Amino acid sequence: MEIFVGLGSNVGDREKQLRDAAISLRSYDVTLLRSASLYITEPRDFEDQPWFLNTVVEIGTRLPPLKLLELCLAIEKEAGRVRDQSKGPRPLDLDILLYGSSNLRAEGLTLPHPRYTERRFVLAPLAEIAPDFRDPVRNLTIRQLLEDCADKGEVRMYAPPLF
Numbered sequence: 001m002e003i004f005v006g007l008g009s010n011v012g013d014r015e016k017q018l019r020d021a022a023i024s025l026r027s028y029d030v031t032l033l034r035s036a037s038l039y040i041t042e043p044r045d046f047e048d049q050p051w052f053l054n055t056v057v058e059i060g061t062r063l064p065p066l067k068l069l070e071l072c073l074a075i076e077k078e079a080g081r082v083r084d085q086s087k088g089p090r091p092l093d094l095d096i097l098l099y100g101s102s103n104l105r106a107e108g109l110t111l112p113h114p115r116y117t118e119r120r121f122v123l124a125p126l127a128e129i130a131p132d133f134r135d136p137v138r139n140l141t142i143r144q145l146l147e148d149c150a151d152k153g154e155v156r157m158y159a160p161p162l163f
Contacts, residue, residue, distance in 0.1 A: 001100035002133060003059050005072065006113070006122050008093040010043070014053040015159060017079055017092050022057060022162045024075045030068075031060040035161035036125030042154040044119065046087040054155075055162060056097065056125040065099050069109045072096065097122060101136040112137060120151040 005025070009017040015038060026032055034057065041052045061068060072094035079092035097113045104111040112135060116122045123146040126133075131143040138145070 001060075002130065003061060003068075003099050004056055004097045004126060004130065004133075005059055006054065006056050006093075006095040006097050006116070006125075008041075008052045008054045008095075008121070009091055010050045010052040011089045011091045012080075018053060018055060019162055021075055021079065021092055021094060024078065025057075025059065025071070028071055029061055029063055030071070032057060032163055033060055034058040034129045035163050036128040037157050037161050038159040039121065039125055040156050040158040041121035044087075044121070044151065044153050046085075049089045052121065053158060054121045054125060056122065056129060057162065058129055065096065065102065065104055065109060065111060066106060068096055068099075095122075097126065098133070098136070103136060117145050118149065118151055120146070120149050120153050120155050123149055124155045 007018050007021055022032055036056045039054050041054050043049050076092045076094055081090050081092050095113055097116045099111050102111045127142045127146045133142050
């Protein structure tokens with residue numbers, strides 16, 4: 001099953017925090033399979049904040065979606081994330097984007113991620129590692145979703161993949 005997690009950071013040593021997050025994921029019942037390059041990206045929604053570094057990793061895990069969410073939230077907290085401002089600056093953000101072909105609506109988690117198809121900063125790295133993966137709702141490939149994405153925020157390749 002293909003599971004994709006988005007990673008982002010715009011406070012502190014962004015690259016180190018993304019690498020540390022990948023290491024933290026690996027410390028639990030998670031196998032890191034592939035990483036996209038790191039991208040420097042323009043803030044969206046709340047624009048008066050530092051630019052982000054973003055990437056997407058493909059993982060393997062036996063953790064069900066809600067347990068994976070708990071793990072992601074714990075890793076964010078460990079990195080110093082305080083959820084005091086929606087869309088504001090943060091040392092680390094981990095989002096479960098796709099969990100195979102799962103469609104899930106639970107408290108705190110919707111799969112596929114409800115806004116990932118609207119975010120160039122997610123689709124560009126995702127298309128790098130999984131261009132032919134089909135969105136389970138729209139039945140379009142990630143490449144097609146990126147081509148059709150209305151978000152014109154700046155997304156530039158910044159550094160090689162995390163691993």
